[in-house]
Structures are given as structure tokens and as C-alpha cells.
Amino acid sequence: MKKILILLVAAITFSCSKDDDLSLPNTVDPDGSADVEVQDFMWKSMNFWYFWQANIDDLADDRFESTEEGKAEYTAFLDSEENPAAFFENKLQYIEDRFSFYNEDYRELTNSLAGISKSNGLEFGLVRFQDSEDIFGFVRYIVPNSNASTVEIQRGDLFTGVDGQTLTTSNYIDLLFGENDTYTLNMANFDNGNITPNDVEVSLTKQEGLAENPVFLAKSFTIAGENIGYIMYNQFTNEYDDDLYSAVEDLKSAGITNLVMDLRYNPGGSVNTTRLLASMIYGTNTSDLFLRKRYNDKLQEQFNDSQLEINFADKVNGKNINTLGLTKLYVLTSSSSASASELLINSLEPYMDVIQIGDVTRGKNEFSTTLVDDRDNSYLYTPSRVNNINPDNQWAIQPLIGRNENADGFFDFTSGLQPDYELKEDYSNLGILGEENEPLLAKAIELITGATGKRDFTVHYPINIISSSKENSLMSDKMVDDTVYDLEF
Known part of the structure; x- marks a missing residue:
């Protein structure tokens, strides 16, 4: 029996020896006749960790026999897709899995988890013109100290083209998220419901290593005798x-005495950071259950309740948490609010009144971890062990490995969390983030102060995005398990 102390993504300490084999006995190595090292890593790590391992026949523990014939069959199976990406998608990924992914370079993936990326700092949404394949973009916000912060562009600006080409559903990925480090946006005007190109151009350049502090805004208001706090938080990044x-x-x-958490553009991130934020908001009783984990059946039976249950925290980086101790929370959401954002709402629901304002969330209730070709460490990425990663295989995969349920046992929000007050963003009236007249924040203030009926919240041009800058980042819709627990198997 091997005992492993696991901190997924962050730091991992193992007490297993080099000779320990975490693979199942019937999992065999290729014989070297084919270049399938990456596929071999993918199969073995997915066989062990993947949440839907039992649903994929080719990932079954008895799929390949530990014989010479079985070894040859296994090698042929790995060699059935020359491209590791195609092998992952076509052979290993469950049809209902919308969120597992891979990257050829683990460094790019792990930087993204830390909020570091190659970016020009422009965060935007993309909307399809009605009855057309053409699309337009609208600026959501600008990352401070980025290239976009140095040019004439701001929240609410619209664009319909890139480098003189009209944006469409078939070309926007190449034009906006391709290899081109510099591109020029062709801007547009909004007039009486029509979006029409103008002659304005804005050139933007992506920069390496752009680090975005996810705490975008934090401020307080005193309105009608109510003391209201507001935080716009754009990613659950444990480095911050x-x-x-x-x-x-x-x-x-x-x-x-009231808090509005703005998670409308937050695609998720660290589970532990979510737990810390919940503790800052609600309370620090470390006997209160924050979440309960559920893995694949093979792993689940290895855990006891104390290993599967994660409670609220009383410290952040060794510092005692002076909690707000609130009984009510207002959360602003959109269809881009995902994973850890949804986890915060769901895990606080059993303990306090969580009032959701905005749009239906993304619907991402599974968590993932980063797996690399470090076979002595059960494939888990550990910053202190990067020198142990196979130098001939720099691929990383980020598979879904489990689901989190709240203290009431609820986890089924794959269709998203429904708002208590539906209020989509309106591209003709986005407002200024953090200003009390910005529509979503204004609605929260109205509910807090009880000043109902004093403002018309009619949405004339609702935003129904087809994609966004964050949805095309590696951190899109990710809930990354980085909590600590003991695992024995």
C-alpha cells in the first residue's frame, strides 16, 4: 500500500519509491517499434485518472493482456493515430466530455493556470449577426499594463473585422487567436440598432508573459444607508x-454589510482559491463542509470521507482569515461564468442566501488536473519535479477527473445555474464597470436598498455570445483541483 500526499497542480510530495508501478498490471509498454511515447503516456494517465474511464472501452483495465500478443495489440492501438491530439480526442475522450484538453508544451498550459499568457490584453465577446455567418466583437474590459491599455480602445467599443477581413464564424479563430502576434481591428459604430463599419483601425500586439491580476476592481458604496462592497474578480488564480x-x-x-461579487467574465480556476474566497465571505468554521469530491469508481474506493470532504478554511497563506461573516451574497453572472465561479455559488448555497443576477452560467461541474509524463509521480504535474518530466515528451493533458458536490449533495448544473434575476448585458448600454449605474451592479444595488421601480432595466439588444477571448484561452471553463489530501492505494 503506497501513501501519497497530493496537492494537485500546486505542490506534491510522494512517499513512493522509484520501483513502484502506479499503472495496472495489465498496462503494458510499447515495444519500441512505433513512435508512440506520447500516446502511451496519455493512455496510462487517462486509464488511472479519467472520470469517465469506465465509459471508454479502450481505457478498460482488461483491454490489453500482459502477453506478447497483448503488447503488440497495445502498440498497434497507440499507433492507430499518428497525431497525439487526434489519439486523445478520437480514442480516449468521452463523447459527453466538453472540457478536457491537451497542449504540446506543458509550460504553456501551466503558465495559463497561473494567469500568465501571450496576450494583447483585450478582453472581448463575439456575437453573431442575426441570420448571418458574420459576427462582431465588443470590448468587455482592458487588462491593465497591457498593449491594449496603451491604445485608443475601451469597454463597449465594437469591431467587425480584422486586417480588413470581415469576421465570420469560420475565420474568427484564425484571425483573432492564430499565430499572428499583431493584428488590426476594424472598428464599427452602433446606430439605432445597426452595427456598421467605420474607418477607425486599432492595431494590437500580443506580448509574452502578460500576467493579469484577477482582482480587477474592488470598491465600496454607501447608498440609501447601506454599506455595499463590490469586487470584480476575473479568474480564480491562486498566485493572487x-x-x-x-x-x-x-x-x-x-x-x-453587503457584497456584490462580479463573476460575469470569470471562466474558473483554482478550487482551493474558491474555498478561500467562500471562507472570506461566509465563515471560517473548519468543520463546515465546503465540497465533497467524486472520482471514477476505481479511485473513489481508495478514499475515506475525510479525504473526499473539503471544509471551509480559516487561513490564507498562513494568515488568519478575518471573515466578512455575511448571510447574503449577490453574484453577477453571464454565460461566460464557469466552473470555479459556479462552484462558489453552489457551495455557498447551503449556508447563505446567494442571489444571482445576470445570465445563465456555463454549466461546468467537473474538476481537472494537469498530467505530464512524470511516471514516478503518477503523472501529476509538480513544479518542483519539472526535471523529472520525460525530456522526449513535453505534452500535457488536462482531463476531467471528478465532480464536486455541495453540502446538500447537489452537483447537477451541467445546463448552468439559473439567475434569480435575469438581466443580460446590452451591447448598446454596457455601462462602466464598477460604476453604480452599470446595469447589473445597479440591479444588485436596487435589491440591496429596496429601491425597486426607480429604474427601467429593459434590455433592448441582449448579448448572446458565441465565443469570447477567455473562451479561447487555455484556462477557459477550468476548475483545477489544487486542494490537499492523503491518498492511499
């Missing part, structure tokens, strides 16, 4: 946990 707690501490010092 101290910044997040600082923002909460400042709001507590300001005497807030």
Missing part, C-alpha cells in the same frame, strides 16, 4: 490569493 484577501480586508475595514 493575497491580493484577493487584501481586497476583502479593505472592504471589511470600510464597514460593508
Whole structure:
């Protein structure tokens, strides 16, 4: 029996020896007659960790016999797809799995998990023109200290083309997310419901290593006798946990008694950061259950309740959490709010009144982890062990490995979390983020102060995005398990 202390994604300490084999006995190695090292890593790691392992016949524990014939069959199976990406998608990925993915370079993937990317700092949504394949973009926000922050472009601006080409459903990925580091946006005007190109052009250049602090805005208001805090939080990134707690501490010092969490553009991220934020908002009783994990049947039976159950926290990076201790939370959402954003809402629901304002969320209730070709470490990516990753295989996969359920046992929100007050963003009236007249924030303020009926919240041009800048990033819709627990098997 091997005992492993696992911190998925962050830090992992193992007490297993080099001779330990975490693969199943009937999992065989290729005989070297084919170049299938990457596929071999993918199969073995997915056989062990994948949530839907039992649903994929080719991932079954008894799929290949530990014989010479079985070894040859296994090698032929790995060699059935020359491209590892195609092998992953066609042979290993469950048909209902919308979110597992891969990358040829683990460094690019892990940087993305840390909020570091190659980007020009323009965050935008994309909308399809009615009855047309043409699309247009609208600016959501600008990342501070980015290339986009140095040019004439701002929230609410519209664009219909790139480098003189009209954006369509078939070309926007190549034009906006391709290999071109520099591109020029062809801007547009909005007039009486019509979006028409103008002669304005904005040139943008992607920069390597752009780090986005996800705590985009934090401020407080005193309105109608209510002390209201507001945080716009755009990714659950554990490298910025101290910044997040600082923002909460400042709001507590300001005497807030109400909090609005703006997660409308937050695609997810760290499970542990989500737990910390929930503790900052609700409470620090470490006996209260934050979530319960569910893995594939093979792994699930290896855990006891104390290993599967994650409770609220009382410290962030060793510092005691001075919680807000609220009984009610207002959350702003859109169809881009996903995974860890949904986890925050779902896990707080059993304990407090969570009032959701905006649009239906994405519907991502599974968590993932980063797997690399470090076979002595059960394929788990560990920053301190990068020198142990197979130098001939730099691929990483980010498969879904489990689901989280809240203290009431609820987890089924694959169709998204429905808002209590539906209010889509309106591209003719986006408003200024963090200003009390911005429509979604204004609705929350109205509910807090009880000043109903004083504003018309009619949405004339609702935004129904088909994609966004964040949805085309590696961190899109990710809930990354980086909590600590003991595993024995």
C-alpha cells in the first residue's frame, strides 16, 4: 500500500519509491517499434485518472493482456493515430466530455493556470449577426499594463473585422487567436440598432508573459444607508490569493454589510482559491463542509470521507482569515461564468442566501488536473519535479477527473445555474464597470436598498455570445483541483 500526499497542480510530495508501478498490471509498454511515447503516456494517465474511464472501452483495465500478443495489440492501438491530439480526442475522450484538453508544451498550459499568457490584453465577446455567418466583437474590459491599455480602445467599443477581413464564424479563430502576434481591428459604430463599419483601425500586439491580476476592481458604496462592497474578480488564480484577501480586508475595514461579487467574465480556476474566497465571505468554521469530491469508481474506493470532504478554511497563506461573516451574497453572472465561479455559488448555497443576477452560467461541474509524463509521480504535474518530466515528451493533458458536490449533495448544473434575476448585458448600454449605474451592479444595488421601480432595466439588444477571448484561452471553463489530501492505494 503506497501513501501519497497530493496537492494537485500546486505542490506534491510522494512517499513512493522509484520501483513502484502506479499503472495496472495489465498496462503494458510499447515495444519500441512505433513512435508512440506520447500516446502511451496519455493512455496510462487517462486509464488511472479519467472520470469517465469506465465509459471508454479502450481505457478498460482488461483491454490489453500482459502477453506478447497483448503488447503488440497495445502498440498497434497507440499507433492507430499518428497525431497525439487526434489519439486523445478520437480514442480516449468521452463523447459527453466538453472540457478536457491537451497542449504540446506543458509550460504553456501551466503558465495559463497561473494567469500568465501571450496576450494583447483585450478582453472581448463575439456575437453573431442575426441570420448571418458574420459576427462582431465588443470590448468587455482592458487588462491593465497591457498593449491594449496603451491604445485608443475601451469597454463597449465594437469591431467587425480584422486586417480588413470581415469576421465570420469560420475565420474568427484564425484571425483573432492564430499565430499572428499583431493584428488590426476594424472598428464599427452602433446606430439605432445597426452595427456598421467605420474607418477607425486599432492595431494590437500580443506580448509574452502578460500576467493579469484577477482582482480587477474592488470598491465600496454607501447608498440609501447601506454599506455595499463590490469586487470584480476575473479568474480564480491562486498566485493572487493575497491580493484577493487584501481586497476583502479593505472592504471589511470600510464597514460593508453587503457584497456584490462580479463573476460575469470569470471562466474558473483554482478550487482551493474558491474555498478561500467562500471562507472570506461566509465563515471560517473548519468543520463546515465546503465540497465533497467524486472520482471514477476505481479511485473513489481508495478514499475515506475525510479525504473526499473539503471544509471551509480559516487561513490564507498562513494568515488568519478575518471573515466578512455575511448571510447574503449577490453574484453577477453571464454565460461566460464557469466552473470555479459556479462552484462558489453552489457551495455557498447551503449556508447563505446567494442571489444571482445576470445570465445563465456555463454549466461546468467537473474538476481537472494537469498530467505530464512524470511516471514516478503518477503523472501529476509538480513544479518542483519539472526535471523529472520525460525530456522526449513535453505534452500535457488536462482531463476531467471528478465532480464536486455541495453540502446538500447537489452537483447537477451541467445546463448552468439559473439567475434569480435575469438581466443580460446590452451591447448598446454596457455601462462602466464598477460604476453604480452599470446595469447589473445597479440591479444588485436596487435589491440591496429596496429601491425597486426607480429604474427601467429593459434590455433592448441582449448579448448572446458565441465565443469570447477567455473562451479561447487555455484556462477557459477550468476548475483545477489544487486542494490537499492523503491518498492511499
